[in-house]
Amino acid sequence: MIYMALIIFTITLIVMTLASIISKKSFMDREKSSPFECGFDPMSSSRLPFSIQFFLIAVIFLIFDVEITLLIPLILTLKISNLFNYMMITFFFIFILLWGIYHEWNQGALNWAH
Numbered sequence: 001m002i003y004m005a006l007i008i009f010t011i012t013l014i015v016m017t018l019a020s021i022i023s024k025k026s027f028m029d030r031e032k033s034s035p036f037e038c039g040f041d042p043m044s045s046s047r048l049p050f051s052i053q054f055f056l057i058a059v060i061f062l063i064f065d066v067e068i069t070l071l072i073p074l075i076l077t078l079k080i081s082n083l084f085n086y087m088m089i090t091f092f093f094i095f096i097l098l099w100g101i102y103h104e105w106n107q108g109a110l111n112w113a114h
Contacts, residue, residue, distance in 0.1 A: 056109050067097055 074090055104110055 060104055
């Protein structure tokens with residue numbers, strides 16, 4: 001029994017080693033060996049101007065993504081809570097979300113070309 005497990009382990013090890021050797025690429029160039037930095041050349045100066053629009057969209061996404069994760073407990077507590085309190089909390093929460101998206105839209109943060 002132990003010999004069979006040892007044979008299977010050895011065969012698996014040999015196949016994995018052969019696959020690793022065969023799949024290796026033999027050429028390395030500057031583009032493939034350098035890290036990808038959001039479309040910028042990582043070998044050049046790091047003080048290039050960066051569009052603040054990328055940062056704003058990322059922050060807006062994070063804010064509203066976290067807000068969506070806060071909605072999940074509201075759905076799960078529907079059965080065990082008072083319906084009036086549940087509706088008031090849900091409407092208040094959604095009102096804050098809609099007010100925030102309206103504010104971002106009014107400030108022009110959602111307009112890509114301005």
